[in-house]
Structures are given as structure tokens and as C-alpha cells.
Amino acid sequence: MRFFTRRHILGAILVAVLATLAWVAFRPQPVPVDLAMVTRGTLEVTVEAEGVTQIRQIYQVSAPLTGYAARSPVDVGDPVVAGETVVAAIAPAAPAFLDARARQEAEAAVTVGEAALSAADARVDQSASDLEYAQAQYKRSEALAGRGVIPQSSLDDAALRLHVAETALAAAKSEREMARATLTRAKAALIDPTFGDAGASDEACCIRIRAPADGRILSIVNRSARLVQAGEPLLDIGKPDELEVEVELLSSDAVRVSPGAAAHVERWGGPALSALLRRVDPSAFTKVSALGIEEQRVRAYLDFDGPVEDRAALGDNFRIYVRIVAWRGDDVLMVPVSALFRDGGDWAVFRLAGDRAELARVEIGHRNARDGEVLAGLSEGDRVVTFPGDRVQAGTLVVERMTDSAGN
Incomplete structure (x- = not known):
């Protein structure tokens, strides 16, 4: 009897061990996922486009007559004073050769x-x-x-x-x-042509062109002495402090913004700058995109809204990136767009309930590329699965994916 009892005890222990091993081997493994929290904050919906900076008023100096322009007396960046600084000198052109x-x-x-x-x-x-x-x-x-x-x-x-x-x-x-x-x-008529700028220093025969406005020399077409034709551009003058931004918006985006809208100027090499939308052109034009698609574009102009010192390094015709605010809300309940997916005709997310994923249908209002406005279906503090894959379903056991300190 004692032997029978010992044998049964050993058998029971063996069965328990085997059952434990089987449970461990075949139990459901949690799916590692990335989690994000539903929070409240400021949400901005923006229209984004690339653009360029430009000086609002550029004065182009042209040759008033055909003649021989002397080497430019000014350099790019030089300050000029209206009516005082000589920016070009033109002497009469030499006569042509006679056959x-x-x-x-x-x-x-x-x-x-x-x-x-x-x-x-x-x-x-x-x-x-x-x-x-x-x-x-x-x-x-x-x-x-x-x-x-x-x-x-x-x-x-x-x-x-x-x-x-x-x-x-x-x-x-x-x-x-x-x-x-x-x-x-x-x-x-028999005078032979002469070369060089010998006549340029003669006050009686040389036209000295003075700056039409205060500012700086923005560009010089050609600094060398040369023959110029009447009306030929010589140089541009402007005030670098009077910068504006020009962007080309899709016509479908242009109708979403209006003058006075706030904007953010980014990707120019410095911190983001604030700006205000001044004007949207009433007429669009056709432009072919890099993919060969014809698009209707509308030019929009923005003014910087901040001290000049913040953009001191920004000059004329610099490339920038603009985000114009089409809608803004404060204290908005937000969920990451990466957590949203379509379930039938509704928006849905996987919300963390204990250690399992729970399907939750949500109503979304405004949204941008990062966050969406939650109108119903979620509460502040809820944790949702971002970028859910095919392995995540309603009721799936999940665990938050851990990352090391290096971000790998």
C-alpha cells in the first residue's frame, strides 16, 4: 500500500510538470506594439507648400541709352543712397567700322x-x-x-x-x-573706333546713373566694362529688411485660407519664423508638376511677423517651407493619426484594455498629418496602439514594445 501511494504521487507530479510545460509552450504570446496616449492640447490644421523669399520692392536700373558701360563702381551688398550713390557710368558708343x-x-x-x-x-x-x-x-x-x-x-x-x-x-x-x-x-564720319573706357572719365560725355532708392545692391548683371543697349538691365537695388514670402498653393488649398491667417516659416536654416498671410491672388495658373501632372496653382504672399534680427541671415530668393494655419483649436482632445484606421465606414482604434487590445470606434473632426480631433469614442488618458499590424485584432494580448536608450 505504501508502494502504491508513492507511485501515484510520483505520477501526479510528473503529470503536473508535463501540463505546466505544455501550458507554457502553447499559451498565447503577447504581440509587441507601440502605444500612444490620448491627450488634450492645441491642434492646427495647416496648408503646406514650398516657397521663396523676395524683397517686396526691387528697383531695376537699366541703361538709358546705347553706349559703353564702365566697370561697375559698386559691388553686390554695397549700401546706396537715393540720388547720391553712382551705380553705373555710360559713355557714348564708339562709331562702327567703315567698309x-x-x-x-x-x-x-x-x-x-x-x-x-x-x-x-x-x-x-x-x-x-x-x-x-x-x-x-x-x-x-x-x-x-x-x-x-x-x-x-x-x-x-x-x-x-x-x-x-x-x-x-x-x-x-x-x-x-x-x-x-x-x-x-x-x-x-571718318573717325576711327576707339577701344576701352577712355571717354568714360570725361564729364562732358559720360552719363552717371545714381541710385533711384535707398537700400543695397542685390545683383549686378555684369561687372565688366562692355557695350550695352538702351533698356538693358544693369543691376537691382532693394532693402533686404523688407522681405516677403511667395508660395504657390494648389487651388484646392488656396480656398481654405484667407488673408490674416497665421503661418510658420521653416526649413530655411534657422528656427521657425512666424508670418501672416497678406494676399491670395484671385487668379490661378497651370503648372506641370515633377510627375508631369497639370495642376492649378495660386500665388500667395506672406509678411514676416517678428523682429528683423530673427531673420538677419535670410536674403532674397531663399528657399523656405511654409505652413499656413487653416484651422486652430485649443484644449482639443487629440489622438495620433498613426493609430487611426478604417473599420467599414467609420474611424476606429485599438484601445488598451488591461493587457488586451480593444476595438473602439471614434468620431474624428479636424486632423493634420500628426493628430486628429476626437469628437467621441475616446477619453483623455486612454492608450491606443499606433501603426497596428495584421497580428493585432480585437482581444489580442499585447505588450508595449520597449526601446533601448539609444533609440534602436
């Missing part, structure tokens, strides 16, 4: 001019002689008329001839000046 036929024509014109001047000199001499004779005749007639030898009409005729001679001399001198000017013009 053989044009040179012969010019030389012939010089010969004609010299002959015309000689003829004009001869007419002046002749008119001067006629005037001397008319003056002598008038004096003689005046003396005779004074003694009553000749009638008054003869004296009047002498006075008329004197006036005609004076007029003829004046006309001859004018013709001589015209001939001299014509000769000068003909000789000017």
Missing part, C-alpha cells in the same frame, strides 16, 4: 564739304567788297544831296543798295557757317 565703299563715300563728302566751304569763303569776300562799295556810294550821295546836287530819290537808292549789300554779307557768312558744319560732320 571700303562707306569710307570712299565719307571721303568724297569731305571733299565736297571743303569745296563748299571754299565757295562760301569766296562769296563772303565778294559780299564784303560789295558792302564797301555800297558804303562809299552812300557817303558820296549823302554829301551831294546835302548840297542839293542830286535829288532825294538818288540818296534813297544808295541807302537801299547799302542795305542789300549788308544783308548779302550776312547771308554769305551764314552759308559759310553751314558749309563749315557740313564739313565737320563729314570728317566725323
Whole structure:
């Protein structure tokens, strides 16, 4: 009897051990998951786009006439004062080269001019002689008329001839000046082109362009001395402190924001800057995206809302990233978007209930790329599974995934 009892006790122990091993081997293993907490806070729904900074008012200085621009007297970044700082100097352009036929024509014109001047000199001499004779005749007639030898009409005729001679001399001198000017013009056509900026230092022949506004030199088209055409851009002037932001929004996003909306300027190389939406253009334009898709875009403009010192390193045409606030709520119950998924036509999450995942349907209001507004279905402090996989179902045993201090 004693032997039978001992054998049964040993058998019972063996069965218990085997049962324990079987339970351990076949019991459900908890699924490691990432958990997040439902919290309250500020939620912003934003419209995001890339953009560039630009100076609000840029003054472009252009060449007023065709000529030879001297090397730029200013450098990019130099401060300028309106009406005082000389930003460019332009001298008249050198004459063009003459081909053989044009040179012969010019030389012939010089010969004609010299002959015309000689003829004009001869007419002046002749008119001067006629005037001397008319003056002598008038004096003689005046003396005779004074003694009553000749009638008054003869004296009047002498006075008329004197006036005609004076007029003829004046006309001859004018013709001589015209001939001299014509000769000068003909000789000017034979002046050979000159090179360099020899004429740029001559105050009489050089146009000095002064800054049209206060500010700094933003860009110079070409600093070297060169020939420029009338209307050709030379440089740009602006005030770096007067920066604005230009972004191109999708038309579907543009209707969600309005002037006065707050915005965040990021990814420019410094801390985020605050800005305000100033204007949204009333007209859109078509732009082809990098994927070859035609999109309707709308330009929007923002003003920085903060001290200039915060963006001192930000300049013209810098690339930035803008988030314009379309909606903002304070003390909003929020759940991470990564925890949301569709269950039929409703939003749902897996909420932690003890050590198991519980399916909870939720009503979501506003949401952004990170969080969603919970209208119903969850409470503050609830813990939900983020990025649930196929292994997580309602009632699944779960355990929070632990990460080491290095974040691996």
C-alpha cells in the first residue's frame, strides 16, 4: 500500500510538470506594439507648400541709352543712397567700322564739304567788297544831296543798295557757317573706333546713373566694362529688411485660407519664423508638376511677423517651407493619426484594455498629418496602439514594445 501511494504521487507530479510545460509552450504570446496616449492640447490644421523669399520692392536700373558701360563702381551688398550713390557710368558708343565703299563715300563728302566751304569763303569776300562799295556810294550821295546836287530819290537808292549789300554779307557768312558744319560732320564720319573706357572719365560725355532708392545692391548683371543697349538691365537695388514670402498653393488649398491667417516659416536654416498671410491672388495658373501632372496653382504672399534680427541671415530668393494655419483649436482632445484606421465606414482604434487590445470606434473632426480631433469614442488618458499590424485584432494580448536608450 505504501508502494502504491508513492507511485501515484510520483505520477501526479510528473503529470503536473508535463501540463505546466505544455501550458507554457502553447499559451498565447503577447504581440509587441507601440502605444500612444490620448491627450488634450492645441491642434492646427495647416496648408503646406514650398516657397521663396523676395524683397517686396526691387528697383531695376537699366541703361538709358546705347553706349559703353564702365566697370561697375559698386559691388553686390554695397549700401546706396537715393540720388547720391553712382551705380553705373555710360559713355557714348564708339562709331562702327567703315567698309571700303562707306569710307570712299565719307571721303568724297569731305571733299565736297571743303569745296563748299571754299565757295562760301569766296562769296563772303565778294559780299564784303560789295558792302564797301555800297558804303562809299552812300557817303558820296549823302554829301551831294546835302548840297542839293542830286535829288532825294538818288540818296534813297544808295541807302537801299547799302542795305542789300549788308544783308548779302550776312547771308554769305551764314552759308559759310553751314558749309563749315557740313564739313565737320563729314570728317566725323571718318573717325576711327576707339577701344576701352577712355571717354568714360570725361564729364562732358559720360552719363552717371545714381541710385533711384535707398537700400543695397542685390545683383549686378555684369561687372565688366562692355557695350550695352538702351533698356538693358544693369543691376537691382532693394532693402533686404523688407522681405516677403511667395508660395504657390494648389487651388484646392488656396480656398481654405484667407488673408490674416497665421503661418510658420521653416526649413530655411534657422528656427521657425512666424508670418501672416497678406494676399491670395484671385487668379490661378497651370503648372506641370515633377510627375508631369497639370495642376492649378495660386500665388500667395506672406509678411514676416517678428523682429528683423530673427531673420538677419535670410536674403532674397531663399528657399523656405511654409505652413499656413487653416484651422486652430485649443484644449482639443487629440489622438495620433498613426493609430487611426478604417473599420467599414467609420474611424476606429485599438484601445488598451488591461493587457488586451480593444476595438473602439471614434468620431474624428479636424486632423493634420500628426493628430486628429476626437469628437467621441475616446477619453483623455486612454492608450491606443499606433501603426497596428495584421497580428493585432480585437482581444489580442499585447505588450508595449520597449526601446533601448539609444533609440534602436
